[in-house]
Amino acid sequence: MIDLVGVSKIYQIGLVEVRALDDVQLHVDDGEFVVVLGPSGSGKTTLLNIIGALDTPTAGSVSVGGQDITGASRSDLFALRRQTVSFIFQSFNLFPGLTALENVEFGIDVAGKRGLTAPEAVLDSVGLGDRISHFPHELSGGEQQRVAIARALATGNPVLLADEPTGELDFRTGAQILELLIEQATGDRAVLVVTHNREISRIADRVVEMSSGRVVSDGPPEGGKTPLSELRW
Numbered sequence: 744m745i746d747l748v749g750v751s752k753i754y755q756i757g758l759v760e761v762r763a764l765d766d767v768q769l770h771v772d773d774g775e776f777v778v779v780l781g782p783s784g785s786g787k788t789t790l791l792n793i794i795g796a797l798d799t800p801t802a803g804s805v806s807v808g809g810q811d812i813t814g815a816s817r818s819d820l821f822a823l824r825r826q827t828v829s830f831i832f833q834s835f836n837l838f839p840g841l842t843a844l845e846n847v848e849f850g851i852d853v854a855g856k857r858g859l860t861a862p863e864a865v866l867d868s869v870g871l872g873d874r875i876s877h878f879p880h881e882l883s884g885g886e887q888q889r890v891a892i893a894r895a896l897a898t899g900n901p902v903l904l905a906d907e908p909t910g911e912l913d914f915r916t917g918a919q920i921l922e923l924l925i926e927q928a929t930g931d932r933a934v935l936v937v938t939h940n941r942e943i944s945r946i947a948d949r950v951v952e953m954s955s956g957r958v959v960s961d962g963p964p965e966g967g968k969t970p971l972s973e974l975r976w
Contacts, residue, residue, distance in 0.1 A: 744902060744933040745771035745794055750803035752789055752956075763789040764800070765956040771935060771949075773901075776928035778944040779937045781953035787937040788833075790953070791904050794935065795828045796820040808901055825854050829895040831905040835887045837879045843890045844875040850894035865897045866890070868923060870916065884911040892920055896927065903927055905936045909943065914975075921946065922971055945969040 752764040764786050771777050781787050792798040793805060796812055804813045808827040812820060829850075830836075837846050847862040866875050869889040879887050888911040895903060905924065909917035925946065928934040936943070944950045945964045952960040 744773050744775075744808060744931075745769065745935070746804075746806040747790075747794070748804045750790075750793065750800045750805060752786075752793065752798070753801045762956050764793070767803070767956075767958055769951065769958065769961070771933050773931045773933055774929050775948050776925055776934045776946075777936070777949045777951060778947035779935060779951045779953060780939070780941060780944045782939055785953040786956040787939075787953055788906055789956075791830075791906055791935065791937050794902070795830055795904050796823050797830075827900055828902045828904060829854070829898045829900040831892050831895045831903070831908045833906040833910060835879075835891045837887055837890055837894075839879050842876050842878055843871055843882065843886075843893075846879075846890055847894045847897050851897050854898040854900060856898055860897045860899060862893070862897055865893045868896075869893045870919060885913065885916060888912060889916070889920070892923070896923065901932050903932065903934045905934070907938055908936060909938075909940070918971060918974065921974075925971065942974055946971050946974060 747767055747769040750764055750767040754761045754763060779787050779790060793800055794807060807823060810823060812823060841849060843866060844862055847866060851857055851860055851862060863875060866872060869892055871886060871889050874882060874886060892908060909920055912920060924934050946969055947964055949962060950964050951958055
């Protein structure tokens with residue numbers, strides 16, 4: 744589902760070169776729930792943006808959903824973001840003038856999936872069944888995060904990328920969201936979650952640990968995969 748070979752990303756900031764990614768190799772299969780772990784500045788978000796076609800690598804090749812996007816046109820990258828990749832952004836990226844329901848419906852429409860998913864049911868699954876008519880400014884930070892998660896889940900796209908999806912949530916709600924994300928990683932759908940929270944990595948099929956733009960380890964969680972009910976963060 745996801746293949747990165749020798750991927751590097753260098754940003755030029757004035758006279759200084761910043762190497763955000765350095766020769767990254769990564770393969771994610773269909774049905775995998777993968778956690779990318781690392782501190783701030785380790786390259787996690789840059790990696791996610793390149794997989795999601797929001798950024799392009801300086802070197803290396805990237806394939807997502809069976810499509811080589813390394814030299815893809817702008818229109819092809821747009822189509823990939825519509826039909827293949829769904830994002831859960833750390834900053835929510837909700838439309839302030841749309842209700843929770845309308846924000847989810849917008850995501851469904853952009854993906855061309857109108858009629859295939861019931862947005863009300865998805866909002867109910869994240870605990871917002873009674874808040875569908877509320878605007879973002881009427882919701883707490885955690886509730887806004889759940890709307891963003893519902894919008895991504897509703898598209899049904901085969902690659903789901905999540906940047907710190909539980910960062911604004913309390914333990915109970917965070918556990919509920921992680922359960923939903925785990926459920927998505929079946930069949931022909933892959934889920935990649937970026938976090939600095941090592942505890943969350945215990946529930947993954949694989950943990951990819953990053954430091955200074957490089958993958959420093961890639962394998963099953965230390966001690967084996969842990970049931971979600973045993974998490975404490």
